[in-house]
Amino acid sequence: MEQRTATNLQPRLTKHFAELITNEHLAHAYIFAGPQGVGKEELALWIAKGRYCPNAQNGRPCLKCAECKRIAEGNQPDVVFVAPEGLSIKVDQIRFLKEEFSKSGVESNRKFFIIQDAEKMTTGAANSLLKFLEEPNGQITAILLTTAVNQLLPTIISRCQLVELPALTDEQLVASLEKDGISKEKALVLGRLTDSVQLAHTLAQDNTFEQLCQNTCRWYLQVLHNDWRCFVDVQSKILPLLSGKKDEQLFLDLLVLLTKDLLLLRYSQRKFSFTAFNQEFSEALQPFSTQKILEATELILETKKRIAVNVSFQNVIEALTLELCRCYHG
Numbered sequence: 001m002e003q004r005t006a007t008n009l010q011p012r013l014t015k016h017f018a019e020l021i022t023n024e025h026l027a028h029a030y031i032f033a034g035p036q037g038v039g040k041e042e043l044a045l046w047i048a049k050g051r052y053c054p055n056a057q058n059g060r061p062c063l064k065c066a067e068c069k070r071i072a073e074g075n076q077p078d079v080v081f082v083a084p085e086g087l088s089i090k091v092d093q094i095r096f097l098k099e100e101f102s103k104s105g106v107e108s109n110r111k112f113f114i115i116q117d118a119e120k121m122t123t124g125a126a127n128s129l130l131k132f133l134e135e136p137n138g139q140i141t142a143i144l145l146t147t148a149v150n151q152l153l154p155t156i157i158s159r160c161q162l163v164e165l166p167a168l169t170d171e172q173l174v175a176s177l178e179k180d181g182i183s184k185e186k187a188l189v190l191g192r193l194t195d196s197v198q199l200a201h202t203l204a205q206d207n208t209f210e211q212l213c214q215n216t217c218r219w220y221l222q223v224l225h226n227d228w229r230c231f232v233d234v235q236s237k238i239l240p241l242l243s244g245k246k247d248e249q250l251f252l253d254l255l256v257l258l259t260k261d262l263l264l265l266r267y268s269q270r271k272f273s274f275t276a277f278n279q280e281f282s283e284a285l286q287p288f289s290t291q292k293i294l295e296a297t298e299l300i301l302e303t304k305k306r307i308a309v310n311v312s313f314q315n316v317i318e319a320l321t322l323e324l325c326r327c328y329h330g
């Protein structure tokens with residue numbers, strides 16, 4: 001299976017860092033901030049490989065040589081990876097890092113370290129790291145990875161260059177999920193439904209979610225066909241699949257995705273997310289003007305707002321079903 005790679009996930013930043021490596025302009029310390037799954041770790045390791053790879057071309061590592069492989073496997077003594085032990089990164093872990101780097105046996109005077117979930121450093125660990133960053137011996141590159149830059153000590157932030165990794169586009173996320181082994185059909189829905197790679201993976205394994213997708217599509221088709229069973233099915237086939245606020249939100253997000261897709265389907269601007277229902281929706285939509293589909297979209301977005309206020313979800317969804325039927329069949 002093809003891996004998620006820095007060049008796929010962050011093409012602009014790999015280009016930028018390749019130039020820095022070539023010109024030896026790499027800074028002393030960086031913070032890579034961005035949501036989970038955007039390729040922070042991949043990018044940091046790619047830069048490490050770029051610095052040590054003997055075959056690097058314009059700062060771009062070959063990814064094939066022994067050196068690149070050692071870094072990928074965590075067996076390059078000059079490249080140290082620190083991750084939380086349990087819930088936090090403890091002061092001993094930073095001390096260990098310092099000791100590793102002060103050993104004379106290490107292979108070069110170029111050192112590289114990556115700290116994962118840097119916001120999880122205890123205050124002790126952060127202060128210890130701070131001293132390390134202030135008195136660098138030899139050439140050290142530090143990269144701190146974080147999903148919550150605001151939780152880092154301001155003193156740490158001020159010692160580092162902050163690089164914010166942009167969120168993946170929907171289509172990049174779809175491609176990335178497929179590379180992780182999620183089927184094309186699921187990846188298409190999940191990549192567009194959520195920004196979180198983690199949530200996408202959880203939902204991909206979840207049979208209830210798959211059921212929810214299918215039942216939501218069938219229910220919406222009933223609405224389009226003016227089939228009275230939509231009022232029954234919303235209660236018997238959708239609501240029982242939702243337990244709690246998160247699920248309810250997820251259902252509305254699905255509905256927003258579906259209704260946006262219906263607009264795009266009309267103009268064939270992108271592949272329909274719910275692949276298996278493509279044909280049925282194309283046919284069911286034929287009698288309706290674009291204006292109707294737009295009005296229905298607004299009803300759904302309006303409902304998403306309303307649900308934020310504390311009202312019974314069942315009432316809201318029943319009201320939505322009625323409004324959608326009125327909208328399409330007036």
Ligand SMILES: [Zn+2]
Nearest residue numbers: 053062065068
């Ligand atoms: Zn290499």
